[in-house]
Amino acid sequence: MLNIVLFGPPGAGKGTQAEKIIEKYDLIHLSTGDILRSELAGKTKLGLQAKKYMDKGELVPDKVVISMIETKIDQNPDANGFIFDGFPRTTAQAKALDELMSKKTIHIKAMIMLSVDHEELVSRLLNRGKIAGRSDDQDMAIIENRIKVYNTETAPLIDYYNMQGKYRYVSGMGTLEEIFKRICETIGDL
Ligand code: AMP
Secondary structure (H helix, E strand, C coil), X not given: CCCEXXXXXXXXXXXXXHHHHHHHHCCEEEEHHHHHHHHHHCCCHHHHHHHHHHCCCCCCCHHHHHHHHHHHHHCCCCCCCEXXXXXXXXXXXXXXXXXXXXXXXXCCCEEEEEEXXXXXXXXXXXXXXXXXXXXXXXXXXXXXXXXXXXXXXXXXXXXXXXXXXXXXEEECCCCHHHHHHHHHHHHHCC
């Protein structure tokens, strides 16, 4: 099973690259941001609870996202593997994912970190805000807060996966195809 954590700050291109990876390797895309947005669109209790965090660019509580991920894994027992996009985002989430996987005797093969300059991130997010209409991509203060939350709460996971020998660095600068080629080379070396 090919289970990969696609990692990186908001605007690094995780969602776009995840779409290409799942197509090539026949995997299931698990994006906590996408799941939360669809809950929000459906006005579910979970979606409405998550909204107050998402609107500020803060993280939704660990318990909520961990149980969402568990449900999605359970719904796909025959998957060739999963691409985790936007999850885990805290050490508690990473530990919970490890526990969840070991209960099912599966494991994370690698954490691929897409690295992108701060200036480029902001410009990609503002651009996505215009195209996709996401409100959290249209406000500079929310964008900067999401990057700050990434740096303080999420970036420490680089050490977490490095200690497990699973951390892989990929430059997320350049064209979609260039970045995808680098990711495929990294996957090929696993
Ligand atoms: P994203 O689409 O990954 O940029 O996520 C959009 C928003 O959803 C984030 O700013 C958070 O409020 C929330 N979110 C997504 N994934 C997580 C997660 N793993 N843990 C906590 N909050 C999350």
